[in-house]
Every structure is written in structure tokens, then in C-alpha cells.
Amino acid sequence: MSKTGALLDKKVLVPRGKGQAKSFSQLVERYGGIPVEIPLIAFRPIAGNQRLQVCLEALDTYDWIIFTSNVTVETFFSFCDRDAAKLPKIAVIGKKTAEVLQERGIRPAFVPSAFVAEVFVEEFIPLVGPYAKILLPKGNLAREYIAASLMAVGAKVDEVVIYETYLPEESRLKLAQMLSRDELDILTFTSPSTVDHLMDVVKEYGLEEQLKNCIIGCIGPVTEKKLLEYGLQVHASPEQYTVKDMMESTVAYLENDGRMT
Incomplete structure (x- = not known):
């Protein structure tokens, strides 16, 4: 057929x-x-996100930002208006997320071969030093697997809930x-x-x-x-x-x- x-x-x-x-x-x-x-x-930004503002003020101290979805990218940049050249290195989980970033003139430094958290972690860890500082904006229902895995190898990960799903x-x-x-x-x-x-x-x-x-x-x-x-x-x-x-x-x-x- x-x-x-x-x-x-x-x-x-x-x-x-x-x-x-x-x-x-x-x-x-x-x-x-x-x-x-x-x-x-559906998604809506977390109102009055003071934790995110603290992280944004310290953005220069991060080695990496990890984006796990299109929504994370769009919500993050509704709070942050930094020029692409002034951002830390960026890692993404999925191809679509990478495309959304590229539409903003931002090229991710890391995209895994398969778009699931387990593969992301396996391939990303070799790029992360034991004292790397990583910002991980996420939704309220996101898994903790990525942060937990990276912290287990010595990275410092700041998870910030920036939107909620409903x-x-x-x-x-x-x-x-x-x-x-x-x-x-x-x-x-x-x-x-x-x-x-x-x-x-x-x-x-x-x-x-x-x-x-x-x-x-x-x-x-x-x-x-x-x-x-x-x-x-x-x-x-x-x-x-x-x-x-x-x-x-x-x-x-x-x-x-x-x-x-």
C-alpha cells in the first residue's frame, strides 16, 4: 500500500x-x-522568577547552559536579552531545539547523537570538567536525571524552573x-x-x-x-x-x- x-x-x-x-x-x-x-x-512562564534573575546576573560565571526543549529556549529568552556572543557555551538535547536556537543566531556547541537524556549525558560528560558550572533551565515536570548525572561527576548544576505545564x-x-x-x-x-x-x-x-x-x-x-x-x-x-x-x-x-x- x-x-x-x-x-x-x-x-x-x-x-x-x-x-x-x-x-x-x-x-x-x-x-x-x-x-x-x-x-x-500547554506552557506558561513561572511568575516572579527571582532564582532565574540571580542566575542571569551571574551568567558570566557559567561554563554551559543546557536547553532540553523549544519551550525552554523560548521562555529563557523571554527573561534574557543577552547577545549570543555573551552567552556561555550551549548544549541541547534535540535537533528541533538546536534549530530554534539557530533561528536566534545561536549555534549550539553540543548536540547528542540521539535525543534522549541518557544519551545526552553519556556523550556530554566527557566535555565537562569536574568543576564545570552549568545552568539548567527547565519545566516544573522535567526529570532530574541530567542534573543528578552531571553532579555525580563533580559538575555544579543550577536547576531553575522557568515554566510550568498544564x-x-x-x-x-x-x-x-x-x-x-x-x-x-x-x-x-x-x-x-x-x-x-x-x-x-x-x-x-x-x-x-x-x-x-x-x-x-x-x-x-x-x-x-x-x-x-x-x-x-x-x-x-x-x-x-x-x-x-x-x-x-x-x-x-x-x-x-x-x-x-
Whole structure:
């Protein structure tokens, strides 16, 4: 079967907001699916972030800044207006995060070969001296793995929560309605937080049975682990952690499982 029309008008949950959903939705349409945009996660800066201001005033004392997501970059620079030449060296976890920085005229000094925390740490540690000072801005639900691993080899890491994640109320209501009517065929997840937020709705409205009718795809082993912790079956989890690979993996599952007929 050709990739065009491969999803056969199946309704695919696109868990991103309007600013990020366009390319995802276009990919779903390219495969013949119907994208349903329901943001499972939204972000807002932490108000009155005094700790960040202290760190920004001491920015010259840091050897590295680590950015783990596009949102981290955008939020950080809403607080910081420094010229790129006056910033410490920058490390990022993902390719997309690197691209967002490059749009600002900033070239990361380090990008790992795979876009997960474990690989980042393994490849980044050789670049970090035992007394390196590192600034790690992050969201309120971010893992502590990176900071803990770097501190274990003697680095000084200042973690600063600069934004919080939440599930928009309109998403909660739309998701509950569509799941209750079995109107979503494929659920996709891009982070553990998106899983937690959907499951909050599922538990609140008693929709566990409806999930059994859905095909589930995800990006990354941490997200997959979160789904499995909830007892959900993961049908598509590609080795490359991109939306495109996730959709291709989902199509492959559908074809191999015989659900295309």
C-alpha cells in the first residue's frame, strides 16, 4: 500500500497547540488521516522568577547552559536579552531545539547523537570538567536525571524552573467528549506529560474501556514507559524520536496487523 491514504480517514489525535500542530497535522493528512488537534500540554512562564534573575546576573560565571526543549529556549529568552556572543557555551538535547536556537543566531556547541537524556549525558560528560558550572533551565515536570548525572561527576548544576505545564480546560472537555463517543482512532503522545494529562481525563470520566479501541503511538522510551505504567498497549514506538517516524511506525503497525482492510 502506498503511503498516500495509508491511514484511511482514521481520526488521529494531534496533542499539540496551534503554534506547533501545523506540521504534525499536515503529516497526518499526507497519510490519509484526519488530524484532531487537542493540545494535551500547554506552557506558561513561572511568575516572579527571582532564582532565574540571580542566575542571569551571574551568567558570566557559567561554563554551559543546557536547553532540553523549544519551550525552554523560548521562555529563557523571554527573561534574557543577552547577545549570543555573551552567552556561555550551549548544549541541547534535540535537533528541533538546536534549530530554534539557530533561528536566534545561536549555534549550539553540543548536540547528542540521539535525543534522549541518557544519551545526552553519556556523550556530554566527557566535555565537562569536574568543576564545570552549568545552568539548567527547565519545566516544573522535567526529570532530574541530567542534573543528578552531571553532579555525580563533580559538575555544579543550577536547576531553575522557568515554566510550568498544564492541560487547557477546553482540551479536557473536548477530549472527554471525543473519547466517550469513540471518535478517536489513533492516539499519539510526544512526552510523558501528554500521557499523564490524557489519563487524568480518562480517570475523571471513567473512559478506560474506550482506550482499548484506540491505536497508540509515541515518541521516545520515557514516554513509552509512562504508557506501559498505565497498563496501555503501545502499538508504535519508533527508534528515531520524530513525529514522522512515529506516523510511519503507526502505518506499518496498521498494515502488518491487518487493520487496513
